[in-house]
């Protein structure tokens with residue numbers, strides 16, 4: 001039996017692990033953080049410092065939260081000591097994942113759960129390094145995990161039955177929204193959806209149908225706005241005017257079938273990449289990486305607050 005989660009281990013504290021650290025501290029957990037980078041502590045501190053404002057704006061700082069309840073350790077195994085939940089965010093290379101699990105497993109507290117942030121590796125391949133894979137799962141976030149609510153959860157027939165439920169409760173306690181991936185496919189669910197849309201977005205540019213800026217605007221000023229409040233199935237169900245998704249399929253199914261048959265399958269050739277680069281340069285309108293990132297994060301926070309009615 002797992003004891004209540006009060007301490008979380010972070011293994012790998014780069015782009016994703018540092019953001020997870022900030023989120024778990026905000027939720028009021030003690031955090032033990034490991035990363036082999038000699039400057040890890042100062043980099044992670046700086047990240048948490050900067051993220052704390054956003055977490056405050058999102059209402060995700062709980063009463064007992066403190067950015068100081070984090071301890072930095074020098075060995076993978078030490079990140080497991082006293083931790084009931086471990087979030088692994090080491091580089092996306094199977095041999096690094098395997099080496100990490102071999103160091104981690106003997107040091108785990110009884111019942112501790114280990115979740116990997118992996119975007120694209122198969123869980124059955126990652127399980128190969130475990131003596132007992134029953135408490136090892138996928139807990140896949142979206143960058144940055146402290147700002148984007150979605151976490152995709154996946155186990156398989158080797159996963160202990162209660163583990164996904166405990167993990168879902170844990171993430172939801174941190175303000176996340178979880179989904180269950182019922183069957184393993186490359187890139188899980190949300191990245192496949194993104195990939196499908198991006199494929200057509202590239203094709204529209206490559207075929208000269210619209211500029212990069214206008215394709216982007218077609219998403220943000222159109223369906224993208226609706227997608228932040230309801231998903232495509234529900235929206236199309238509403239789009240039938242009250243008849244439900246069956247009516248929508250009857251009315252518009254034949255059109256979609258024709259459109260699907262004309263969808264592009266672009267290659268990212270040097271010429272296509274150059275078209276995208278030129279289009280992005282125009283869309284940037286002089287804003288640099290920092291300015292655009294800040295604009296994205298500010299709008300993401302404002303949108304989430306508005307949706308929550310804050």
Ligand SMILES: NC(=O)c1ccc[n+]([C@@H]2O[C@H](COP(=O)([O-])OP(=O)(O)OC[C@H]3O[C@@H](n4cnc5c(N)ncnc54)[C@H](O)[C@@H]3O)[C@@H](O)[C@H]2O)c1
Pocket residue numbers: 011012013014015016017034035036037076088089090091092096099100117118119120140141142143
């Ligand atoms: N970047 C994204 O948008 C994103 C989104 C969701 C999930 N992920 C997943 O998160 C994981 C980490 O990705 P990232 O973008 O944070 O990468 P990153 O390169 O920013 O961070 C990886 C960190 O792991 C550290 N590291 C290297 N070797 C290690 C080892 N042996 N043990 C422990 N730490 C080690 C590095 O020093 C670095 O700080 C990957 O599995 C990736 O697929 C990334």
